[in-house]
Amino acid sequence: ASSSTASFSRTPATHPLSPRRREAPPREGAVRVLPMGSSDMASQPQSDSVKVAVNVRPLITPELVLGCTDCVTVTPGEPQVQIGPHVFTYDHVYGSTGSSSSLIFEQCVYPLVDSLFCGYNTTVLAYGQTGSGKTYTMGTNYSGESNCGGIIPQVMETIFKKADAMKGDTEFLIRVSFIEIFKEEVFDLLDDPGSVAKAAAPARVPIQIRETANGSITLAGVTEAEVKSKEEMALHLARGSLSRATGSTNMNSQSSRSHAIFTISIEQKRTSSSASEKSTSNEYDILSSKFHLVDLAGSERAKRTGADGLRLKEGIHINRGLLALGNVISALGDEKKRKEGAFVPYRDSKLTRLLQDSLGGNSKTVMIACISPADSNAEETINTLKYANRARNIQNKAVINRDPVTAEMQKLRSQLEQLQSELLFSRSGSAALEELQLLQQKVSLLELKNSELYCELKEREMSCEQLAQRAIATQLEKDQLMLKLESARNGKSWDDIENAGSEQDVDLMKTYISKIQQLEAEVTRQKFTTACRNGLHDRLALDKGMLLDDLGSGCEVGTLEVSSEVDEEEKEREHSSIQEKLDMELQDLDKRLQQKEAEMKQFAKSDTSVLKQHYETKLHEMEQEKRAFQKEIEDLRHALAKLSSSTDECSHKMKDNYLQKLSMLENQVSQLKKKQDAHQQLLRQKQKSDDAAMRLQGEIQRIKSQKGSTSTKDQTRIRAI
Numbered sequence: 001a002s003s004s005t006a007s008f009s010r011t012p013a014t015h016p017l018s019p020r021r022r023e024a025p026p027r028e029g030a031v032r033v034l035p036m037g038s039s040d041m042a043s044q045p046q047s048d049s050v051k052v053a054v055n056v057r058p059l060i061t062p063e064l065v066l067g068c069t070d071c072v073t074v075t076p077g078e079p080q081v082q083i084g085p086h087v088f089t090y091d092h093v094y095g096s097t098g099s100s101s102s103l104i105f106e107q108c109v110y111p112l113v114d115s116l117f118c119g120y121n122t123t124v125l126a127y128g129q130t131g132s133g134k135t136y137t138m139g140t141n142y143s144g145e146s147n148c149g150g151i152i153p154q155v156m157e158t159i160f161k162k163a164d165a166m167k168g169d170t171e172f173l174i175r176v177s178f179i180e181i182f183k184e185e186v187f188d189l190l191d192d193p194g195s196v197a198k199a200a201a202p203a204r205v206p207i208q209i210r211e212t213a214n215g216s217i218t219l220a221g222v223t224e225a226e227v228k229s230k231e232e233m234a235l236h237l238a239r240g241s242l243s244r245a246t247g248s249t250n251m252n253s254q255s256s257r258s259h260a261i262f263t264i265s266i267e268q269k270r271t272s273s274s275a276s277e278k279s280t281s282n283e284y285d286i287l288s289s290k291f292h293l294v295d296l297a298g299s300e301r302a303k304r305t306g307a308d309g310l311r312l313k314e315g316i317h318i319n320r321g322l323l324a325l326g327n328v329i330s331a332l333g334d335e336k337k338r339k340e341g342a343f344v345p346y347r348d349s350k351l352t353r354l355l356q357d358s359l360g361g362n363s364k365t366v367m368i369a370c371i372s373p374a375d376s377n378a379e380e381t382i383n384t385l386k387y388a389n390r391a392r393n394i395q396n397k398a399v400i401n402r403d404p405v406t407a408e409m410q411k412l413r414s415q416l417e418q419l420q421s422e423l424l425f426s427r428s429g430s431a432a433l434e435e436l437q438l439l440q441q442k443v444s445l446l447e448l449k450n451s452e453l454y455c456e457l458k459e460r461e462m463s464c465e466q467l468a469q470r471a472i473a474t475q476l477e478k479d480q481l482m483l484k485l486e487s488a489r490n491g492k493s494w495d496d497i498e499n500a501g502s503e504q505d506v507d508l509m510k511t512y513i514s515k516i517q518q519l520e521a522e523v524t525r526q527k528f529t530t531a532c533r534n535g536l537h538d539r540l541a542l543d544k545g546m547l548l549d550d551l552g553s554g555c556e557v558g559t560l561e562v563s564s565e566v567d568e569e570e571k572e573r574e575h576s577s578i579q580e581k582l583d584m585e586l587q588d589l590d591k592r593l594q595q596k597e598a599e600m601k602q603f604a605k606s607d608t609s610v611l612k613q614h615y616e617t618k619l620h621e622m623e624q625e626k627r628a629f630q631k632e633i634e635d636l637r638h639a640l641a642k643l644s645s646s647t648d649e650c651s652h653k654m655k656d657n658y659l660q661k662l663s664m665l666e667n668q669v670s671q672l673k674k675k676q677d678a679h680q681q682l683l684r685q686k687q688k689s690d691d692a693a694m695r696l697q698g699e700i701q702r703i704k705s706q707k708g709s710t711s712t713k714d715q716t717r718i719r720a721i
């Protein structure tokens, strides 16, 4: 981890991978930034409105215990939320019978990761009242569990997947920082490795916010830890989450008392080796971009949170920061004010200063408004929805962040080359100079075309990837529906069917589907290779025919005979090199087939009957356990019902105890149910994957025999030639 000046600026710091890297001073110092108008180094700003999604969490146990009812309605098939007489429309709505919450990442955040790799700054911001599910949605309270489903863990995974895929021609430098704004002071959550103990909090030194001459915001001395893997990044997230200030209130037993910003910085340098690539890569040389993942503290009312003393003070600071944020959103979201160029009060709080670029600046931003559906929270929910609605009008101006020093160097270098060649050719006459200029024009046109094609290629690659993801999702949905249908046919009740399918199963299904897709793609590729090779042989045969025709057409002149001999020799050489190539291709094919076969064997190796027996015993045990828990729950509910009529202190305490125990038991039962369903799904999945493996094995067998026959044909043809 390095301690440096982190930039929240509109443009990047100098890339450490650049040829002449400027070392940043250890704690503070101005980062060289590119003026917004420099069009040769930064691309034209993309006007982009802030996208807003609403996530409605389910009613949680404390709300159910209090007898709250659901007062939020999502219009089917529309990103629209209704609460009382108010109707709001957003870019997306999730939860409470809107789209499934698991789609948030895919639809809202995945495109931002793509933009991050194209050099844009990006932000995801979770906003909402206390206890509305911001931390849950963002996954900020990450404890190291691999499958917690929050946005940040998924972002981490996707970033490293993409970086791995681009490793061939791009060098990456990935860093993370994690800060919190607690009582209007900024603290570094990665600063102290042992900062788990909250008692150490007073010793923490707040970080200063600095503003450079051109208005960019930096954090002096914040830890920017370089990470090489998803696991390393996750470790920093988990460590920072532990250090974050949380406390218990009546509204949330684990309430975040600070605004947290987890920032992933990516610096990429293309390392294209071929000369043609180099000529077009100038513009893509070094890109620096940042992904801010913001989990705000929730707005709260002291009356409802029951906060006093320290908690009350924290609450006041939280509300003050959120009020300032609300004012900024209002100023930016009001079209009339924006057109009049009204003042935006970014400087009113540290939160708004740090989010200056995310709201109305150089960033592509998605805001996720989290709401509770409980009628007791209706007033706060309406407020959140109103703010979210206003945020949709905010216009950002995102630019691709290129490293300014490298871009400047590149420009100077090409100027120098131009001048040198002009000087050289001015000495050898004006005709040569004209010719040179024509050639230069041609070259720059070709370079332009090349870079356009490169961009198009990248876009196509991205859309291909997205399509593949969509295909997996659709297949998954189809499989789930088939499972449900099967369950319905087996006489399962609708409730059981609806509740079946834990996240674990969904993941397992995803893995199988993508594996099957991979194998199918491999099979198609091999078919294609065989077809290409056959085409090549046909062409070779044709060539040979033409050659014989040429020879037989009576070349009487001696010189012609000589040239034919030379031609023949050349063709022979060509053919033998093609033969070598084909041999290598065949060997490669053989190797691949062996690999696939080994994979298939592995796939089919596990003994279904033993597995089945194991799972069935497990299922039986779980059923027993679940029944015992359910009985206990029933008993507790009876006891509770009896106690609810009495008002004395002792019964009150007992009631509290029972409630606690009840929610604990409910939790255990739901865990067990999930496990049980997971086991059942595993059994079904095993069967399915066996079928798929069989199918693929058949396919491979077919290719093998095809390969055998084509290889004999190859040999015969080549021998004939």
Ligand SMILES: Nc1ncnc2c1ncn2[C@@H]1O[C@H](COP(=O)(O)OP(=O)(O)OP(=O)(O)O)[C@@H](O)[C@H]1O
Binding pocket: 056, 057, 058, 060, 101, 128, 129, 130, 131, 132, 133, 134, 135, 136, 137, 252, 254, 255, 256, 257, 296, 297, 298, 299, 370
């Ligand atoms: N989608 C969801 N499904 C199930 N439970 C949820 C969901 N979202 C939130 N919860 C539960 O609601 C409670 C409050 O969530 P969380 O702590 O994320 O709220 P918050 O908005 O971050 O609150 P605060 O602002 O006080 O920190 C937690 O117990 C969490 O497990």
